[in-house]
Amino acid sequence: MKKTFLLASLFLILMVILTLKQGRTPEWSDYQKEYFNEQISELQVQLGAIDNENKKKQVELQIASYQNRKPEIIDLILPNGKVERCKxxxxxxxxxxxxHPSNTFGCVVCHGGNPLSLDETTAHAQMYGGSHPGSLNVASLSCGGTGGNGISCHANNQEQAKNEVDLVKTSIMSTKAGELSVVRMMFGLDKTKDVPGLAKGQVASLYPHPLQGQPSERGFKEDCLSQCHQSEGNLPVPQGLTSSNTQQGTAQVKSNGQNGDNDKVQGNGCEACHVLTNPTHTYIGDDTTIKANDIGHGMVHRLTTQIPYTQCNQCHNQGNHDALKMSFSVRSDMAKVVSDWKAGDTTWADRLSDYYLPGEIFARCEVSLDCIDCHTRRDVMGDDKLHTSQYDAVHLQCLDCHGTKERLPLTKKIENLNDLAFEEQITNSQFPALQIGDEIVRTVKDEELPFLRHKGDNWIQSSRITGKTFNVPLVYGSKCEQTLDEQGADSCHKCHDQSAQHP
Ligand code: HEC
Ligand code: HEC
Ligand code: HEC
Ligand code: HEC
Ligand code: HEC
Ligand code: HEC
Ligand code: HEC
Known part of the structure; x- marks a missing residue:
């Protein structure tokens, strides 16, 4: 009797659980409802600002359509017939x-995962690099993989320049070989820039015994070599951004790793440059699965080649290293830098005060232009060589744009439509129209500066970020007092120094 009762109760409980389970709406429908609601609120805000009756009607219709919309499974059908349900x-x-339009590329080509699953865990199993498919340890599968049409993406191409995945891995920004070499020389471990046994592409923080066991070694590894590089180096995160600290002018940047959550902010390969971030490294887009306070994301799910100087300054111009004490001190004006960054667009005066560390020496153009208006592809994405010094890695020189007392900048006449320069047209909406016969500037090391053109007597540079144009003043024919064989920036800066404006 007791047994039957027990069995009956168990059966009942089971039935209740099953009914509850079936009645529960699937997880995905909640994300969709949240999305519809967010869209409705955004449209309602828009509605308030519209005074044109027709436009008002349109927006009201849009709102109604979201209100009536029922969650449903979204099948993305790719040209090769494969179905993906991530959306x-x-x-x-x-x-x-x-x-990379989603209706031809889908999601899995970059992210991996199981495209048909509607369960979070199985859908995400075997994803490449979690929220960072461009991390260099998985980039060969994602960015460097093969597209649905069988064409290799950013690796395994005949032209080396198109194998960004292989190049970036070897760049000094990914390896930090320059800092390893400089500090080893300072400590008297090597006589030259060569670091014994360092292989091309090897990340310096993994180099065994970088200071051969000296007491500073631990600090050197943790506070220097493992920070601020593109192979998942920790990035400094301005602290207390959301609290009142920023207003009080005491925003701090601390090297993360000491505070659990901050561990997620890293230099993740391709997206370190190509996905723009805000100072809090949080997502502000429309995907309702990503929480607003989850740090370690770009601002929105978007790749760009219009990379402003603020993005480079996630690592550069943040403060000073002291290689003897193995310490890093944050620049003293960080609070202003961060608040300008948060505010978005900056005036010339803001740029001047935020761009470089106080006391740094620069000419006017080093503030007017963004880093990538000057630094070439090979400067930023590597040239497949093992460099152990930044000076060796940089290809660009002042004379590439300004010429010398004896000659004009070098140029190249565009003669056919296969020229690499035309690719900029696809990836950068600020690229000024280019025609066969146009003259673009070419560096001494034979890289193209396609945003800098020679037209008649003028040398005109367009910003890659804003499209704003500048006249490039030439040394040739000017009263410049430079010495012909002293073309390094340090020599020019002796006379062309604007840093008094930013003491
Ligand atoms: C059942 C719902 C669901 C499906 C289906 C789904 N995801 Fe997600 N995804 C989520 C949720 C929820 C999060 C946020 C997880 C978190 O914050 O921990 C997320 C996060 C992510 C992230 C960021 C990872 C991270 O750790 O922050 C990526 C990338 C991603 N999903 C890609 C995909 C791809 C690609 C697919 C299809 C193969 C897919 N998702 C299918 C629900 C889903
Ligand atoms: C061309 C490659 C590419 C494709 C195609 C792609 N993604 Fe991503 N996705 C990325 C990159 C790069 C990031 C890292 C962004 C960052 O740094 O925050 C990312 C991040 C994400 C995230 C984390 C949120 C974020 O922005 O940080 C989610 C979720 C996600 N992707 C989902 C998808 C889904 C769903 C699709 C298909 C509709 C898709 N992705 C298609 C490259 C891609
Ligand atoms: C994730 C961190 C990080 C980001 C983001 C970053 N850099 Fe760097 N960069 C470094 C480090 C670290 C070095 C020096 C490495 C060394 O000396 O060992 C460096 C060196 C350089 C150099 C000198 C060596 C070379 O390769 O030519 C240039 C130029 C440069 N960066 C430009 C840029 C530009 C332009 C951007 C933005 C488009 C940028 N960096 C973004 C970390 C970064
Ligand atoms: C340090 C910053 C930085 C990193 C890291 C970086 N890129 Fe770039 N990338 C740039 C800049 C700047 C440009 C535009 C330069 C140009 O075309 O001269 C660019 C352009 C590109 C282009 C467009 C080429 C064109 O002709 O317009 C592709 C494709 C590309 N990058 C892929 C990648 C991939 C894949 C990765 C990761 C393996 C990566 N990038 C990492 C800075 C970076
Ligand atoms: C007006 C053009 C221009 C702009 C803008 C510019 N650079 Fe440079 N940069 C150069 C030139 C030219 C050199 C090589 C200097 C030399 O001759 O020694 C250089 C050198 C460097 C070096 C090598 C080490 C050093 O300090 O000399 C790094 C790192 C660097 N730049 C990073 C950046 C970053 C990051 C930005 C943006 C925040 C930037 N540059 C903006 C032209 C520019
Ligand atoms: C990519 C091309 C480019 C490179 C590389 C470059 N410049 Fe310039 N330079 C310009 C442009 C454009 C202007 C005009 C800027 C403006 O109007 O604000 C300019 C203006 C100048 C001027 C006149 C303005 C002034 O400061 O009074 C000087 C001097 C100068 N640059 C020096 C340098 C030095 C030194 C370097 C190397 C560190 C350098 N430039 C590298 C493009 C370049
Ligand atoms: C000994 C001082 C001195 C040195 C070193 C020097 N310059 Fe000059 N430069 C001048 C003077 C003086 C002028 C004329 C300024 C004027 O006409 O107002 C000038 C003019 C220029 C101009 C034209 C500016 C304009 O507005 O027309 C450029 C560009 C320039 N220099 C670039 C350079 C570069 C690049 C270097 C390094 C390779 C360099 N200069 C080194 C003193 C110097």
Whole structure:
């Protein structure tokens, strides 16, 4: 009797659980509802600002359509017939870029995962690099993989310049070989820039015994070599951004790693430059699965080649290293730098005060232009060589744009449509129209500066970020007092120094 009762109760409980389970709406429908609601609120805000009746009607219709919309499974059908359902949960995710439209690329080509699953855990199993598919340890599978059409993406191409995945891995920004070499020389361990046994592409923080066991070694590894590089180096995160600290002018940047959550902010390969971030490294887009306070994301799901100086300054111009004490001191004006960054667009005066560390020496153009208006592809994405010094890695020189007392800048006449320069047209909307016969500037090391053109008597540079144009003044024919064989920036800065404006 007791037994039957027990069995009956168990059966009942089981039935209740099963009914509850079936009645519960699937997880994905909640993300969709949240997305519809967010869209409705945004449209309602817009509605308040519209005074044109027709436009008002349109927006009201849009609102109604979201109100009536029922969650449903979203099948993305790719040209090769494969079906992907990631958008069932990630309904609000932005298009990643116009060269990777989601209706031909889908999601899995970059992210991996199981495209048909509607369960978070199984859908995400075997994803490449979690939220960072461009991390260099997985980039060969994602960015360097093979597209649905069988064409290799950013690796395994005949032209070396198109194998960004292999190049970036060897760049000094990914390896930190320069800092390893400089400090070893300072400590008297090596006589030259060569670091014994260091292989091309080897990350310096993994180099065994970088200071051969000296007491500073631990500090050197933890506070220097493992910070601020693109192979998952920790990035400094301005602290207390959301609290009142910033207003009080005491924002701090601390090297992360000491505070659990901050561990997620890293230099992740390709997205370190190509996905723009805000100072809090948080996502502000429309995908409702990504929480607003989850740090370690770009601002929105979008790749860009219009990389402003603030993005480079996630690592550069943040403060000073002291290689004897193995310490890093944050620049004293960080609070202003961060608040300008948060505010977005900056005036010339803001740029001047935020761009470089106080006391740094620079000419006017080093503030007017963004880093990538000057630094070439090989400067930023590597040239497949093992460099152990920044000076060796940099290809660009002042004379590439300004010429010398004896000659004009070098140029190249565009003669056919296969020229690499035309690719900029696809990836950068600020690229000024280019025609066969146009003259672009070419560096002494034979790289193209396609945003700098020679037209008649003028040398005109367009900003890659804003499209703003500048006249490049030439040394040739000017009253410049430079010495012909002293073309390094340090020599020029002796006379061309604007840093008095930013003491
Ligand atoms: C059942 C719903 C669901 C499906 C289906 C789904 N995801 Fe997600 N995804 C989520 C949720 C929820 C998060 C946020 C997880 C978190 O914050 O821990 C997320 C996060 C992510 C992230 C960021 C990872 C991270 O750790 O922050 C990526 C990338 C991602 N999903 C890609 C995909 C891809 C690609 C697919 C299809 C193969 C997919 N997702 C299918 C629900 C889903
Ligand atoms: C061209 C490659 C590419 C494609 C295609 C792509 N993504 Fe991503 N995705 C990325 C990159 C790069 C990031 C890292 C962004 C960052 O640093 O925050 C990312 C990040 C994410 C994240 C984390 C949120 C964020 O922005 O940080 C989610 C979720 C995600 N992707 C979902 C998807 C879904 C769903 C699709 C298909 C509709 C998709 N992705 C298609 C490259 C891609
Ligand atoms: C994730 C951190 C990080 C980001 C982001 C970053 N850099 Fe760097 N960069 C470094 C480090 C670290 C070095 C020096 C490495 C060394 O000396 O060992 C460096 C060196 C350089 C050099 C000198 C060596 C070379 O390769 O030519 C240039 C130029 C440069 N960076 C430009 C840029 C530009 C332009 C951007 C933005 C588009 C940028 N960096 C973004 C970390 C970064
Ligand atoms: C240090 C910053 C930085 C990193 C890291 C970086 N890129 Fe770039 N990338 C740039 C800049 C700047 C440009 C535009 C330069 C140009 O075309 O001259 C660019 C352009 C590109 C282009 C467009 C080429 C064109 O002709 O317009 C592709 C494709 C590309 N990068 C892929 C990658 C991939 C893949 C990775 C990761 C393996 C990566 N990048 C990492 C800075 C970076
Ligand atoms: C007006 C052009 C220009 C701009 C803008 C510019 N650079 Fe440079 N940069 C150069 C030139 C030219 C050199 C090589 C200097 C030499 O001759 O020694 C250089 C050298 C460097 C070096 C090598 C080490 C050193 O300090 O000399 C690094 C690192 C660097 N730049 C990073 C950056 C970053 C990051 C930005 C943006 C925040 C930037 N540059 C903006 C032209 C520029
Ligand atoms: C990519 C091309 C480019 C490179 C490389 C470059 N410049 Fe310039 N330079 C310009 C442009 C554009 C202007 C005009 C800027 C403006 O109007 O604000 C300019 C203006 C100048 C001027 C006149 C303005 C002034 O400061 O009074 C000087 C001097 C100068 N640059 C020095 C340098 C030095 C030194 C270097 C190397 C560190 C350098 N430039 C590298 C493009 C370049
Ligand atoms: C000994 C001082 C001195 C040195 C070193 C020097 N310059 Fe000059 N430069 C001048 C003077 C003086 C002028 C004329 C300024 C004027 O006309 O107002 C000038 C003019 C220029 C101009 C034209 C500016 C304009 O507005 O027309 C450029 C560009 C320039 N220099 C670049 C350089 C570069 C690049 C270097 C390093 C390779 C360099 N200069 C080294 C003193 C110097």
């Amino acid at each position: 069932t949960c990630h309904i609000g995710i932005e298009e990643i870029s116009s060269s």
